[in-house]
Amino acid sequence: MTSDIVFFLLAAISVFTALMVVFSKSPIYSVMWLIACFFSIAGHYVMLNAQFLAIVHIIVYAGAIMVLMLFTVMLLNLNKESEPHKSILSKSIGIITGGMLFLVLLAAMRSTQLGPYSAPETTDVGFVQKVGMKLFTDYLLPFEMTSVLFIAAMIGSVVLAKKERNI
Amino acid sequence: MQLTNRSKVVVKKEMSFVEKLYLPAIFSGLSITIKHLFKKKATLRYPEVTREFAPVYRGMHVLKRDEQGRENCTACGLCAVACPAEAITMDAAERQKGEEYLYREEKYAAKYEINMLRCIYCGLCEEACPKDAIYLTDRIVPSEYSRGKFVFGKDVLVENIDERIDISKRKKSYKID
Amino acid sequence: MSVLIFKVILIVIIFLISLGLAAYATYGERKVAAFLQDRIGPDRAGPFGLLQPIADGVKMFLKEEIIPTVSDKFLFILGPSLFMVTALMTSAVIPWGTPMEFGGVTYHLQVADINIGILYVLGVVSLGVYGIMLGGWSSNNKYALLGAIRASSQMISYELAMGMSVIAVLLISDGSLSLNAIVEGQKGLNWNVFYQPLAALIFIITAFAECNRTPFDLPESESELIGGYHTEYSSMKLGLYLFAEYINMFISSAIISSLFFGGYNFPGLEYLQTVLPTNLVSLISFGAFFTKILFFIFFFMWVRWTIPRFRYDQLMRLGWQVLMPLAIINVLITGAVVTFFGN
Numbered sequence: 001m002t003s004d005i006v007f008f009l010l011a012a013i014s015v016f017t018a019l020m021v022v023f024s025k026s027p028i029y030s031v032m033w034l035i036a037c038f039f040s041i042a043g044h045y046v047m048l049n050a051q052f053l054a055i056v057h058i059i060v061y062a063g064a065i066m067v068l069m070l071f072t073v074m075l076l077n078l079n080k081e082s083e084p085h086k087s088i089l090s091k092s093i094g095i096i097t098g099g100m101l102f103l104v105l106l107a108a109m110r111s112t113q114l115g116p117y118s119a120p121e122t123t124d125v126g127f128v129q130k131v132g133m134k135l136f137t138d139y140l141l142p143f144e145m146t147s148v149l150f151i152a153a154m155i156g157s158v159v160l161a162k163k164e165r166n167i
Numbered sequence: 168m169q170l171t172n173r174s175k176v177v178v179k180k181e182m183s184f185v186e187k188l189y190l191p192a193i194f195s196g197l198s199i200t201i202k203h204l205f206k207k208k209a210t211l212r213y214p215e216v217t218r219e220f221a222p223v224y225r226g227m228h229v230l231k232r233d234e235q236g237r238e239n240c241t242a243c244g245l246c247a248v249a250c251p252a253e254a255i256t257m258d259a260a261e262r263q264k265g266e267e268y269l270y271r272e273e274k275y276a277a278k279y280e281i282n283m284l285r286c287i288y289c290g291l292c293e294e295a296c297p298k299d300a301i302y303l304t305d306r307i308v309p310s311e312y313s314r315g316k317f318v319f320g321k322d323v324l325v326e327n328i329d330e331r332i333d334i335s336k337r338k339k340s341y342k343i344d
Numbered sequence: 345m346s347v348l349i350f351k352v353i354l355i356v357i358i359f360l361i362s363l364g365l366a367a368y369a370t371y372g373e374r375k376v377a378a379f380l381q382d383r384i385g386p387d388r389a390g391p392f393g394l395l396q397p398i399a400d401g402v403k404m405f406l407k408e409e410i411i412p413t414v415s416d417k418f419l420f421i422l423g424p425s426l427f428m429v430t431a432l433m434t435s436a437v438i439p440w441g442t443p444m445e446f447g448g449v450t451y452h453l454q455v456a457d458i459n460i461g462i463l464y465v466l467g468v469v470s471l472g473v474y475g476i477m478l479g480g481w482s483s484n485n486k487y488a489l490l491g492a493i494r495a496s497s498q499m500i501s502y503e504l505a506m507g508m509s510v511i512a513v514l515l516i517s518d519g520s521l522s523l524n525a526i527v528e529g530q531k532g533l534n535w536n537v538f539y540q541p542l543a544a545l546i547f548i549i550t551a552f553a554e555c556n557r558t559p560f561d562l563p564e565s566e567s568e569l570i571g572g573y574h575t576e577y578s579s580m581k582l583g584l585y586l587f588a589e590y591i592n593m594f595i596s597s598a599i600i601s602s603l604f605f606g607g608y609n610f611p612g613l614e615y616l617q618t619v620l621p622t623n624l625v626s627l628i629s630f631g632a633f634f635t636k637i638l639f640f641i642f643f644f645m646w647v648r649w650t651i652p653r654f655r656y657d658q659l660m661r662l663g664w665q666v667l668m669p670l671a672i673i674n675v676l677i678t679g680a681v682v683t684f685f686g687n
Contacts (some may be wrong), residue, residue, distance in 0.1 A: 051459065200649060
């Protein structure tokens with residue numbers, strides 16, 4: 001019963017903070033709301049007894065990626081005065097693309113079947129050992145592919161940074 | 168051209184592997200600082216402990232009295248003339264009848280002022296004095312909040328009869344009797 | 345239910361110890377600095393100047409509080425609060441001593457023995473940078489912003505090497521992430537530092553960087569950035585920043601000693617457990633742990649008053665081109681040894 005209350009509380013917080021990310025005027029506040037959103041999602045992971053995922057989610061997203069985002073936003077010095085004026089054309093293009101994405105999502109959601117949720121038999125699905133075993137046996141290929149992708153991205157960024165220096 | 172043999176030739180050589188590690192350098196630095204932890208401290212806890220002065224230390228002036236408690240100064244003005252900073256001024260007056268126990272000679276200084284902000288503590292007044300009247304002591308001029316208070320008059324400079332200022336060390340080391 | 349009460353008491357005690365130790369670390373820092381420079385240090389407030397932290401605290405509270413008019417007021421206040429909160433949060437997973445026993449019930453001297461203990465520490469540490477970044481940005485001061493940017497890039501860079509050096513430790517301690525299990529595996533003098541000296545060295549260096557301590561104190565380097573990220577701060581908000589730095593130092597020392605220096609273990613603990621009552625042994629083990637922590641806090645200060653500050657490019661080169669590859673090689677070698685030769 002308490003877990004239900006906690007779930008709905010967390011869900012409400014996630015939705016509210018996610019909305020605030022979009023609606024807040026200052027980009028810095030958007031970033032802050034997004035961090036709060038990540039925390040509530042980490043809370044959901046903890047509810048599912050996936051502590052490892054929760055903490056990795058916080059370390060990677062809230063601890064590293066959002067710091068970089070904040071970094072960029074701070075350096076860009078975005079505020080009300082320097083916000084570029086957007087033409088009606090770009091606004092309407094934005095609305096059309098956003099609406100199309102929404103349609104796709106809606107179509108995808110329509111075909112899903114919401115069945116009753118059944119908790120997994122064992123409660124330690126999210127533990128480090130279990131996640132590790134799964135990753136390195138059942139999902140070995142996708143895991144390795146992701147690492148290759150990351151290395152490609154890293155090398156690419158290094159190449160880009162190097163190129164600038166030569167000019 | 169070599170002027171002294173203290174000059175060092177600066178060579179920017181490649182560092183060896185051990186030097187590149189920096190760790191030996193860091194540890195030698197750490198050992199140096201830890202040695203200082205146990206060394207004697209240079210600081211004195213000032214108001215409780217004072218540093219010992221050299222016998223020739225020149226601090227605040229004193230106007231001496233003789234053994235019978237009479238002021239030595241005759242307001243001859245030689246100290247004021249000798250003073251390179253022009254810090255000393257005085258007014259002379261004649262000794263009246265019945266004042267013999269106050270002043271040693273017929274003439275005395277009615278007013279004797281040293282501007283402590285002008286004074287450079289060179290000690291020339293002391294050298295100039297023919298009457299053994301003025302001495303620089305190892306006392307420190309106290310700090311004040313306003314500049315006016317640094318013009319010291321006779322009330323500060325003349326020693327009290329019952330608490331004499333000891334200048335024997337200074338006489339011994341510096342003045343030839 | 346009584347376990348809950350015990351945990352609450354434990355939390356309060358740890359909280360008070362962290363704050364008290366941080367306060368006296370400021371005093372200790374000044375004393376150590378003075379002694380290393382042949383001076384005496386603060387000795388006017390109380391005997392040996394022991395009341396100095398209290399005097400400093402009172403001074404901090406009574407100072408005028410200034411919030412720059414062009415700053416973002418909410419974020420300006422949020423910055424130091426966040427920094428303090430994240431500094432205090434880390435102590436939850438540290439095992440402080442062997443279990444205590446009251447009325448036949450065992451109580452662990454650890455607030456939460458979660459199975460991802462060390463990851464939790466890394467996560468909270470990575471959040472600490474927000475306090476600095478928000479404070480630096482909302483001050484609307486270029487020096488503060490520079491300090492904040494330096495802090496964030498420095499922390500992100502060194503976190504990687506830190507995590508890598510921890511992985512090597514996890515490999516030799518049966519793969520458990522719980523700090524309690526890691527400490528349990530270092531009985532007697534079986535400390536991880538003897539098996540993983542390189543990882544210990546990397547971890548200590550990165551801990552210095554994460555705490556923004558000299559030689560990595562670029563975010564607040566006084567000689568170039570005035571005060572760095574806390575340039576515009578005054579009164580107790582500045583106090584919180586300075587205070588949190590010392591709490592970070594305390595927590596880092598606790599984690600260094602529990603990861604590599606045996607935590608509450610010391611040679612002869614097992615023997616004492618057979619002779620003395622459980623609670624007394626628990627207190628003694630806590631004392632041993634605390635001695636190690638105090639030594640590392642002293643080490644932090646000792647290094648600060650010995651080594652000059654890095655240049656920024658040197659800092660980045662050290663982080664990415666030296667510590668990071670070293671940590672990865674260390675993990676590879678450890679992994680190979682564990683796989684082919686067993687433990």
